[in-house]
Amino acid sequence: MDEVYVAGIGMTPFGKHPTQTAADLGAEAVLLALEDAGAGRDDVEAAWVGHVFQGMAMGQRALGQAGLSGMPIVNVENACSSGSTAIFDAALAIRAGAYDICLALGVEHLSQRFRGAFTPDESDAEAHIGLTMPAVYAMRAQRHMAQYGTTAEQLARIAVKNKYNASLNPLAQFKNPVTLEEVLASRLIAEPLHLQECAPVSDGAAAVVLTSRRGRDRLGATRAVRLAASALKSGRSEVGLPDMTVEDLTGRAAQEAYRQAGIGPDEVRFAEVHDCFSIAEALRVEGLGLFPHGEYPARVARGEADLGGRLPINGSGGLLGKGHPLGATGVAQVVEVVRQLRGDAGARQIPGARVGLAHCRGGKAQGVEGTACTVNILVA
Amino acid sequence: MDEVYVAGIGMTPFGKHPTQTAADLGAEAVLLALEDAGAGRDDVEAAWVGHVFQGMAMGQRALGQAGLSGMPIVNVENACSSGSTAIFDAALAIRAGAYDICLALGVEHLSQRFRGAFTPDESDAEAHIGLTMPAVYAMRAQRHMAQYGTTAEQLARIAVKNKYNASLNPLAQFKNPVTLEEVLASRLIAEPLHLQECAPVSDGAAAVVLTSRRGRDRLGATRAVRLAASALKSGRSEVGLPDMTVEDLTGRAAQEAYRQAGIGPDEVRFAEVHDCFSIAEALRVEGLGLFPHGEYPARVARGEADLGGRLPINGSGGLLGKGHPLGATGVAQVVEVVRQLRGDAGARQIPGARVGLAHCRGGKAQGVEGTACTVNILVA
Numbered sequence: 001m002d003e004v005y006v007a008g009i010g011m012t013p014f015g016k017h018p019t020q021t022a023a024d025l026g027a028e029a030v031l032l033a034l035e036d037a038g039a040g041r042d043d044v045e046a047a048w049v050g051h052v053f054q055g056m057a058m059g060q061r062a063l064g065q066a067g068l069s070g071m072p073i074v075n076v077e078n079a080c081s082s083g084s085t086a087i088f089d090a091a092l093a094i095r096a097g098a099y100d101i102c103l104a105l106g107v108e109h110l111s112q113r114f115r116g117a118f119t120p121d122e123s124d125a126e127a128h129i130g131l132t133m134p135a136v137y138a139m140r141a142q143r144h145m146a147q148y149g150t151t152a153e154q155l156a157r158i159a160v161k162n163k164y165n166a167s168l169n170p171l172a173q174f175k176n177p178v179t180l181e182e183v184l185a186s187r188l189i190a191e192p193l194h195l196q197e198c199a200p201v202s203d204g205a206a207a208v209v210l211t212s213r214r215g216r217d218r219l220g221a222t223r224a225v226r227l228a229a230s231a232l233k234s235g236r237s238e239v240g241l242p243d244m245t246v247e248d249l250t251g252r253a254a255q256e257a258y259r260q261a262g263i264g265p266d267e268v269r270f271a272e273v274h275d276c277f278s279i280a281e282a283l284r285v286e287g288l289g290l291f292p293h294g295e296y297p298a299r300v301a302r303g304e305a306d307l308g309g310r311l312p313i314n315g316s317g318g319l320l321g322k323g324h325p326l327g328a329t330g331v332a333q334v335v336e337v338v339r340q341l342r343g344d345a346g347a348r349q350i351p352g353a354r355v356g357l358a359h360c361r362g363g364k365a366q367g368v369e370g371t372a373c374t375v376n377i378l379v380a
Numbered sequence: 381m382d383e384v385y386v387a388g389i390g391m392t393p394f395g396k397h398p399t400q401t402a403a404d405l406g407a408e409a410v411l412l413a414l415e416d417a418g419a420g421r422d423d424v425e426a427a428w429v430g431h432v433f434q435g436m437a438m439g440q441r442a443l444g445q446a447g448l449s450g451m452p453i454v455n456v457e458n459a460c461s462s463g464s465t466a467i468f469d470a471a472l473a474i475r476a477g478a479y480d481i482c483l484a485l486g487v488e489h490l491s492q493r494f495r496g497a498f499t500p501d502e503s504d505a506e507a508h509i510g511l512t513m514p515a516v517y518a519m520r521a522q523r524h525m526a527q528y529g530t531t532a533e534q535l536a537r538i539a540v541k542n543k544y545n546a547s548l549n550p551l552a553q554f555k556n557p558v559t560l561e562e563v564l565a566s567r568l569i570a571e572p573l574h575l576q577e578c579a580p581v582s583d584g585a586a587a588v589v590l591t592s593r594r595g596r597d598r599l600g601a602t603r604a605v606r607l608a609a610s611a612l613k614s615g616r617s618e619v620g621l622p623d624m625t626v627e628d629l630t631g632r633a634a635q636e637a638y639r640q641a642g643i644g645p646d647e648v649r650f651a652e653v654h655d656c657f658s659i660a661e662a663l664r665v666e667g668l669g670l671f672p673h674g675e676y677p678a679r680v681a682r683g684e685a686d687l688g689g690r691l692p693i694n695g696s697g698g699l700l701g702k703g704h705p706l707g708a709t710g711v712a713q714v715v716e717v718v719r720q721l722r723g724d725a726g727a728r729q730i731p732g733a734r735v736g737l738a739h740c741r742g743g744k745a746q747g748v749e750g751t752a753c754t755v756n757i758l759v760a
Binding site: 052057063064069070072073075076077078085088089092093095096097098232233234235236252362363364369372 | 445
């Protein structure tokens, strides 16, 4: 099967964009990615577009606005991992030899739809009686605290780290670092999680041009980065499983990705993971095997996950700092990993970064089937 | 690249299902398809699920209810061609050699969401001021009448034919034939289209097990049918194009499908096409090159598209007779084509059927980008 490369990346600023539509944002990211890849509109043979709430035929509208039409366009939805699922599908098609040059776009205009917190849909009866996302992650945080002696301060430090990283990222929603005291003084949403430990409502888009080796060479994309693994798994939320601090689904997706890439977690030099809440970052990196189970919050407090640390996590600012426009998030993570591997990350550059991982998951809060998880691994 | 086969088919009755959820319907179709393929739950390596309005992670919920979990599951949306897009994606993955046995499921519980006619979404300003789907197809019908002398009676005969075919299909929403007089006496929705010429609000699900040659042999699916082509194209509605009786998008998808299958339209023996309105069937079959442009309504009146005619169209009853649960429709069309190719179509069997085509399209009504079209060709 063909190798897959990321030949171009594009991303809008994340934040509140009241004067732009989702199609505007999507078109902007697509044009940036094409320019970065040195590709014309006619080079794109097919596209997959991840979003959650943007209505029928979003991808066709956004690509049409960027002047792309005619090719196969597929809208994909896998909750918060919709964008990374678009990458999964596009990568499959390239591995098929079906196409040489494809687009994966993720886009979401969340502030048009939600004023404050994300409201559960009609099918989610348990969320309607209180089992919302903050409640679920607060329960998982409490369990992590009870089992491993994790403290509220240690969790808050994850937010401090990510908002500091975001202050180095010109495209991030939050521009200013926050102190530990500020995080702990922010409104308590669901104990022990404070407002500053919850991902914000965001608008934005991100796109990547994916190619085969032949497509890469045709574009002359000398700075292309290899997508060594793209894994997708499904399952259920950990709520109701024997130990809700163990990310079984993340672990299964990671095992598949490590197998595809032919590497182990010890070879991963940095990662972007799905930190929808401070505790979520801990659950993810422990599930990925990047840090010993139960130890991550304490290690963050020792600086191990800082940009200058042993294994930088969410150098982009993550969802907590960069923002979380649902469909765009999984693609933006890959954009960031590519930037790092190219040495283009500016003030947040991780020296000598050669292998980076992007992890994304999303779906139902309660312990039923309805959750998806992706792990992409990129190699310079 | 690997050949792709349909090794198993499953479909719920189409109609109003107030006591079942979308997940119930999806699970039922999946279990029927697995049984038909002689496949167990563990045989399925990945799944694509088409729907439009069923909320986050629908596929994971439906498959979970059928006892399938863990594998990659992708929800796809391409308006009324969502189900056939799921088939397109699954077929790509099999051609990739990525998997040997995949599921494509289409599902929609439309009556839970709409009481009467389909309402346009917020992004569709022109639909809000009247350019709804019936209005668009009425305009196209008027144009067909003006250019080709098509009559309201000829269009109504398309509905008569399809509702008769549906009366032979135990899974169809409409059980009784209607007369030409009854169609013409039904309420005028948008001149010249009467209520009986418009697809109904429907609930239902359909699933297919797609395999490589190796997967087919592993299952021992001796009745598998080859999916010789699966094409997807995007574009804009014909409203605003120079001649709105010409289905440019359908034509482009068909050309790609004929190329993949290595056949011409003259080799197609029967077809299931997207007859959301009576006139739509005419526009589709003329766009596919199956009938001369402008002549279809007159030829229907002569019986050429009847089950016993030269080229039977919508032998299942089509959307007008079988029903139209959006996401399920494109998969149900392929289910019907497989039934015919196997000789399992009972009272509506087309003798000697060897090559069948399924056509599906959907998207925005007005002349902007936002429309998708699929053509699948199957060979016994």
